[in-house]
Amino acid sequence: MCGIHAVLTPPGITHTVSADLTRCLCNRGPDYLGQVERRLTSSSSSSSSTSTNSNWSSSWDSCWNLKLTSTVLALRGDHVAKQPLTKNTGSVLCWNGEAWRINGEPVKGNDGEEIWRLLKGVEADVEVSAFVTAITAPISTDEEQKKFLDVFRAIEGPFAFVYWYEAGRKVFFGRDRLGRRSLMMKRGERTGEVVLSSVAEGLNSGDPHGNANGSSGWKEVEADGIYVLNLALLPSSSDGVTPAVLEPVRMDWIEGVDPAEFVSSIGRFNKSLPPAAGYAPLSATSPSVAALKQQLIDSLSLRVLNIPQPPNADRVAHDTRVAVLFSGGLDCTVLARLAHEVMDPEQGIDLLNVAFENPRVVAQLRKDHAKNKNNGNSNGEVDVDSEIDFYEACPDRITGRKSFAELQRVCRGRAFRFVAVNVPYTETLSHRQQVISLIYPHNTEMDLSIGYALYFAARGHGSCTHLDGRVEEQYTSPARVLLSGLGADELFGGYSRHPSAYERAGYAGLVDELLLDVGRLGKRNLGRDDRAMSHWSKEVRFPYLDERLIRWAMDTPAWEKCDFENEGGEVEAGKRVLRLLALELGIEGVAKEKKRAIQFGARTAKMESGRVKGTTLIS
16 A cells, blocks of 8 residues: 655646645555656757756756655565656656556566566667667557556556656556545646645645635546546646646557446456246355355455565564454455465454444433333433443444354464454544545545544454453554455345345346446445545455456356345345355354445444435535
8 A cells, every 4th residue: 555646737836745645645655755756848848858856957947847756555575665666767656556466467576666667668668669660660659658558457456556657758647447546636727737646635624525725626536547648738837728738538448349348347247147947046066156265265365465564563462464344244254264264374363343432322222221221211310331332232343243253163273353443422523524534525424424434443443352352452453454345245246226126127137237336346435445444554455356256256147146036045145155155164144144334333324313314415
């Protein structure tokens, strides 16, 4: 995980990175902070671009300025790869992400440095080609650009990046096909500035809509392609800036075919319907169950192995590098169970379970408890707080404790630790503006309630129950890698709308609904979630959102994933393939758990009023 900030300013304009933004960027990447600048002449000048360290005779004030900042959370390789990555030609790469595979091959060592090596190779090839063909047929700009685009197209994994190609005077930027890493853009219509950043700046004014101090205008960079900003035609001042001059061009992820055929730019969706002669109901012996297990093991192996020890690891009595965002539900518990099979047996796994003091719910619990204690007389004097643990009454806490016990029973010897993250209402309020700032430009009550849950869970501070039953009251998880079960509902039919679609139009309706869900993965709020969790110097990884696993799930017929035609059976029809896998893994109680949204399980929803809708804008 890293932080990225890049700003292009016209002559005479100075852009200062605020102390608050620097803090947020360093929270994302605490291991290193680097910055480089490039001075760009206008299109009317004979020079092209120069570093701040070169001997340039033209007036400093007549140049455009490109300032690139990176912060680093070192999780790949055996050293801290300092960023921005630079080349003596002047090109620069700011990289935030995890390239698990490039051109189908696993990446060994530091992925950012490997991508930089590939980009430098392309630059060298372009330079040689330009020299060789200068007299006969010079390489076209489109051919040159394609070589760079193909480097990013070949990457599997979550990422966001900004790449300055000096010789071509172009900025390439974007997010991966599913938008798993944050990158936002803001364009100053008055000043001509263009800003790209992992987090928005200027939002701690107390205005949830970002309208103070010029902080509005931030938008998520869409995950629908790679964007190219051509700076070859820069005017000599901001007065000549028109929308067309600094309008980035989107390039498709997939070339040579109709992009509409590839869902989320990953693969084709199997729209076939069950044969008229019928089919064998999903069971534990169905091929799709074994296939899903192998897909998850392959995905987890990339995400939980070879993680370096966190800083100050010698201060902790145990080796813990991975934590699971743990509601105790099906998706996350299957990940924890399979991580046990993949990881070094000496390493622990923290299970982060968050619960909130929701004043509205607590008031009702107090009222109900007092009424019961007084045999219907609610006016009696009862010390309710000493008798009720409001956190332990949260749905996700109850489920989490049960699933923790199942994991302990099945995974003998593994040091699972249950971290009960309890968040008092006063603490929620004290962090409110910070969470609003991080989730921006998303600004609804639902965004805030989900943001709260992810933000505090990722912090990983709470009461820890160890394997031997010992409770450590003040514990902060040292793990820098978090596993999330997000994506399983979309892939395997886990939402309530999936059985509704089947009831409405049979498997044809279900296929359409699943297709919509998978197609919307890149439009989900993963950038918001990334910002909320990475604030604590943690990186969230999504095993269900591995490109190969998604491609397999899209290629698998609907009735081999969720079996709504056969509602009976040991487990329910929604996500049945995953539930059957849970049965095989020995976590039977987990296999039967029902779907519950995080904001209701952790009780962050409707904290002050039960009448507030999720779509209501934050006030």
